[in-house]
Amino acid sequence: MQIANANRLTPYLFLAPAALVMTVALLYPIGYMIYASFLDWNPSQRIGEAEFVGLRNYINLLSDAAFLESFFVTLKFAAVVVSIEMVLGVGLALLLDRNIRGMSVLRTLFILPMMIAPIVVGLMWRYMYHPSVGIFNRTLKSLGFEPIPWLSDGSWAFASVVIADIWQWTPFIFILSLAALQSLPQSAMEAARIDGATGWRQIVYIKLPLMMPVLIVTLLLRLIDAFKVLEVILVLTNGGPGLSTEILSLRISRTASEFRELGEAAAMSNYLLILLVILTFAMFAYNKAVEARTARLRKAAQEGS
Template sequence: MSTQAKRLTPYLFMAPAAVVLVVALLYPIAYMIYASFLDWNPSQRIGEATFVGLRNYSNLWSDANFRESLSVTLKFAALVVSIEMILGVGLAMLLDRKIRGMTVLRTIFILPMMIAPIVVGLIWRYMYHPTVGIFNRTLNNLGFESVPWLSDSFWSLTSVIIADVWQWTPFIFILSLAALQSLPSSAIEASRIDGATGWQQIIYIKLPLMMPVLIVTLLLRLIDAFKVLEVILVMTNGGPGLSTEILSLRIARTASEFRELGVAAAMSNYLLILLMLLTAIMFTYNRLAEARNARLRQAAEEG
């Protein structure tokens, strides 16, 4: 085989994947970016839509509903991820021990993660039901008043957060547990000899050593939390009012109900930029960590 052919072979094998990538990913994204510059109604063909430049983008900032939706999204993401991190890491710390039946317990713990989001939404909607739901029935039986789980703007966001925490804490739990179990056991033993109490071991030894895994987990969860749709769609459909209308839901409604495809595309792009920013932070962090390790190794070899 000539060297030329040898050089081209890898590209030949990559070609099918590249074609799929272009057709299934790059084309829709380009289409969306182009659409975001148009005033475009679904009844029109794309050629008939008027070009409006950056108007969709700038108009969004003066749209109180979009700003509200963005703030709900940020609030939702920040709250669920913080709560899930604390609960997930805490559970991992508690369950990182040899107890009989622990494997079964761990399997049960990660079950919520495996349920389809639509189903999760339905389960919680029934549990939150004002009259027949298990929460209100239990509260009533205990002599308390009913809570307007999904019909009050404060409670609906809370309810949605609870459901998301229920579903995604296990993700952080299993990753933290894996990180915890791969820690050098002798370093932890050394800290016991040095006189560290259980809490001091966690604060000074375990958490700092788990940090690389925790940061990546946090960013992954954050990216996911910004994209959440189905559970909220099924539970509240964004209501009451705009109290649980996260961005992805608003995008879907702008496109289907308000019939403003260009605005929906602009919103999607804002979300995409946000997510790409988070991804970039994650990659940069990994790159930095790798560079640091390489530097340490080199220093060690030079003695």
């Protein structure tokens, strides 16, 4: 009797520590944040002493030019970075999907940028962008061109931040799409080759459609991460010059630590979270729709044959 009881309890025993930690340190804080977003709260107060102000933080933010600017910068950054990285990463994967010596070494070298701390990535690029000792301006000068104000001019600063992110994260997309390519069914490729499809046609009509499910998940993961980028930009520009590179994460941390407006920072966090939830669900819905369509097509094809 006792043994049976113990057996029934085992799964819960195994799950309990993880559930406990995640409730205490993940779910509770998120709930707390939603509550805090309705308060006028500064860091020296206990949360009980903060005044309840309803939706005021949210409404104030909507008319706050700086917040809207950084919201827009965040969207722009994510869109630019993810689309360039997808094109480059998938392109490289298609190009390098060959039977060559040293492929594993190449892949190992490519994951290095992702493994290194974002702080350090920021550091390296800040050094390279340095106006006098950095390699870019040195090269430009020795070739007789004007030095470029990499980090001190608004639009150049945005471009610099984008370049650093592309360097760091294109390999992620490359590796995932390479894995997808190498797990494609050989029969489909062979059939295409026998039918006389050229390289380009193979890519457009066979490889890309077959890779689609993986590509969508990759895109989703990368997009989520692009909204989380913070350290690299913090080290490179700290959001400046002006607000040109101040993404939302950075603005949240500054609102909390410099302006000491915890309630407002929490409301901002909620806006960011809502944006991410919408994106994720849109992507999921699309993915499900595509899956349903391919299933239907497959069924139709089987019935037809």
